[in-house]
Amino acid sequence: MAAPVSGVGNPGVRSSSLNSTSFQKKTRSKLLSIPGTRPSVQNGQLLVSTGVTSLDFLLGGGLAVGAVLLIEEDYYDSYSRMILKYFLAEGVVCQHELFVASAQDSPNDILQELPSPIMDDVAIPKPVEQPRLSSEPQDSLDTMKIAWRYQNLPKVQSTLTSSSRFGHYYDVSKTMEAEIRQAAKCHCFNLPDHPQQTTPSYSPTLESYSALLKSLQEVIQKEGFAVTASSGKSRNILRIGLHSLGSSLWGDDLCCCDNPKHTHALTTFLYGLRALLRSSLAVAVVTVPSHLIQNRALMGRIAKLSDTAIALESFKGSERETNPLYKDYHDVLLSRQAGGYSAATP
Amino acid sequence: MFAELNSILNTFPDKFSQEEFIIISERRCDASFLIHHFLSFYLRARCKVCFLGLVQSFSHYNAVSQRLGVNLVQAKEKGQLVFLEGLQESLDPTKGLQDLFQFVRSSCSGPSGPLGCTDRSGGPEEWGPPVLLVDDLGVLLSLGVSVGTVLDFSHYCRATVCSRLQGNVVMLLHCDEEEDDGDDEGAEQLLKGLTHQCSLTLHVQGLPTGYCRDIHGQMEVCWRRQQADEQHTLNKLFQYKVHDKGASFFARGTSSAFL
Numbered sequence: 001m002a003a004p005v006s007g008v009g010n011p012g013v014r015s016s017s018l019n020s021t022s023f024q025k026k027t028r029s030k031l032l033s034i035p036g037t038r039p040s041v042q043n044g045q046l047l048v049s050t051g052v053t054s055l056d057f058l059l060g061g062g063l064a065v066g067a068v069l070l071i072e073e074d075y076y077d078s079y080s081r082m083i084l085k086y087f088l089a090e091g092v093v094c095q096h097e098l099f100v101a102s103a104q105d106s107p108n109d110i111l112q113e114l115p116s117p118i119m120d121d122v123a124i125p126k127p128v129e130q131p132r133l134s135s136e137p138q139d140s141l142d143t144m145k146i147a148w149r150y151q152n153l154p155k156v157q158s159t160l161t162s163s164s165r166f167g168h169y170y171d172v173s174k175t176m177e178a179e180i181r182q183a184a185k186c187h188c189f190n191l192p193d194h195p196q197q198t199t200p201s202y203s204p205t206l207e208s209y210s211a212l213l214k215s216l217q218e219v220i221q222k223e224g225f226a227v228t229a230s231s232g233k234s235r236n237i238l239r240i241g242l243h244s245l246g247s248s249l250w251g252d253d254l255c256c257c258d259n260p261k262h263t264h265a266l267t268t269f270l271y272g273l274r275a276l277l278r279s280s281l282a283v284a285v286v287t288v289p290s291h292l293i294q295n296r297a298l299m300g301r302i303a304k305l306s307d308t309a310i311a312l313e314s315f316k317g318s319e320r321e322t323n324p325l326y327k328d329y330h331d332v333l334l335s336r337q338a339g340g341y342s343a344a345t346p
Numbered sequence: 347m348f349a350e351l352n353s354i355l356n357t358f359p360d361k362f363s364q365e366e367f368i369i370i371s372e373r374r375c376d377a378s379f380l381i382h383h384f385l386s387f388y389l390r391a392r393c394k395v396c397f398l399g400l401v402q403s404f405s406h407y408n409a410v411s412q413r414l415g416v417n418l419v420q421a422k423e424k425g426q427l428v429f430l431e432g433l434q435e436s437l438d439p440t441k442g443l444q445d446l447f448q449f450v451r452s453s454c455s456g457p458s459g460p461l462g463c464t465d466r467s468g469g470p471e472e473w474g475p476p477v478l479l480v481d482d483l484g485v486l487l488s489l490g491v492s493v494g495t496v497l498d499f500s501h502y503c504r505a506t507v508c509s510r511l512q513g514n515v516v517m518l519l520h521c522d523e524e525e526d527d528g529d530d531e532g533a534e535q536l537l538k539g540l541t542h543q544c545s546l547t548l549h550v551q552g553l554p555t556g557y558c559r560d561i562h563g564q565m566e567v568c569w570r571r572q573q574a575d576e577q578h579t580l581n582k583l584f585q586y587k588v589h590d591k592g593a594s595f596f597a598r599g600t601s602s603a604f605l
Binding site for chain 1: 407533
């Protein structure tokens with residue numbers, strides 16, 4: 001004799017939210033969990049992928065949040081630009097915000113050329129579906145009959161996988177589709193849009209650099225990237241890509257003269273950038289045409305003010321192109337300074 | 347605090363010489379582990395420490411010091427540590443370093459600092475002789491301060507802290523290889539001027555053959571003044587390896603990786 005079961009209720013529409021289970025992954029409350037980042041195994045610091053997995057390995061797992069990566073450009077700025085694009089593309093895929101500054105090309109041009117990611121489970125935002133009328137005959141085909149509990153879930157479990165994935169692969173022969181790129185929020189700083197007044201007063205920094213620093217400060221404050229900002233909404237990372245700093249197009253004469261007048265403009269800017277980044281959830285990649293800078297001591301100081309510095313030396317046009325030893329590679333990456341940020345060990 | 351370095355330098359938290367001016371010069375490497383050593387050493391020795399951290403943020407120094415067993419936040423609250431975070435202050439190099447020197451002078455003189463911070467139990471705590479630590483004079487050069495100004499600043503600091511207050515000064519300077527026809531203003535010139543004034547120099551450099559996993563570099567210890575009790579003026583040369591919680595020093599060629 002089976003006793004009548006009472007109080008079970010209608011198991012039909014129990015869950016109105018999209019989560020089908022009440023299982024919550026236990027996250028440590030001390031560490032922020034932001035999609036696209038992971039804590040370092042060495043010191044628990046938040047790391048961000050640069051977009052190139054082998055470069056992440058060289059950097060000790062990734063780029064630390066709040067750090068600056070300096071890339072010394074190769075002669076034709078081909079591979080350094082590529083790394084910058086990988087960095088920005090990784091930001092789009094991880095849904096971080098971007099800030100691109102350039103004096104040469106429009107930042108939008110750089111953003112148009114981002115490589116397309118090779119993955120099935122990248123979160124591609126679907127266009128908002130039109131509300132269906134109940135009289136459409138298509139309804140009957142779409143409603144699930146057996147697994148009806150999963151009716152209300154999104155078709156692809158995209159959010160979970162893209163946040164747990166660190167480092168993606170890209171197809172350089174294709175550019176990123178416009179809809180993926182437009183899903184990410186980008187701030188652009190195009191130097192020709194900011195007219196400079198030439199002031200005769202002496203100041204250790206240039207107008208262009210101070211305008212850039214001010215613009216960065218505004219973005220960080222407004223969008224809530226400062227570490228001390230109220231943690232009401234979910235936190236995100238700002239990826240900053242600064243193209244070809246120190247070149248003549250920024251008004252700097254570091255690359256033109258042996259004894260430049262603005263010796264300390266770029267170093268002052270880098271110091272200000274480091275101060276800004278240490279108190280915000282942001283990462284910066286800066287490319288500098290170091291092969292044009294004659295003063296090696298100054299280059300050393302520039303590298304010292306960044307947290308990690310790598311130099312790229314392309315084989316094109318140099319005698320190494322014919323050297324059989326380097327047949328499989330396109331250029332040499334010299335790690336000039338391993339990041340010692342927040343760690344005692346190099 | 348690295349025990350091996352203590353025995354090399356013959357200093358211990360309860361017995362160390364005063365009125366010392368120590369220069370750490372780094373070349374092709376990162377010698378900030380020595381700054382962390384001196385910071386934890388003098389905090390353990392119950393000295394009043396004034397730290398000008400121009401290169402990194404306070405949380406960085408705190409994170410590393412915690413691994414060495416010293417809590418900087420507590421030291422700051424008790425008034426033992428006065429910390430200047432260079433990244434947050436807006437250092438204006440055109441005005442010179444006078445403000446910086448005023449800060450150093452006011453933090454180092456007096457038993458409890460200029461603010462007269464008293465703890466809850468009543469009177470101010472008595473600390474030992476003041477110590478000034480500067481992490482990276484090279485940053486001042488990068489910001490546009492001239493070599494002469496930095497030399498003057500270091501001279502004034504030494505006169506105040508070492509001679510008048512019988513304390514110690516430790517300064518770190520990063521220099522790079524410069525070309526032979528190098529410019530007049532440079533870290534090399536600053537280093538020469540400072541070495542002339544100091545009592546102990548630690549020259550740290552990376553290995554000329556490049557990066558090695560087991561040996562991170564070599565350190566040369568040069569005493570400039572004759573010690574009162576010991577007559578050695580020999581320079582000592584060591585190689586070192588930095589670990590997560592310290593550093594080990596060994597004679598050249600005797601790294602544990604090879605023996």
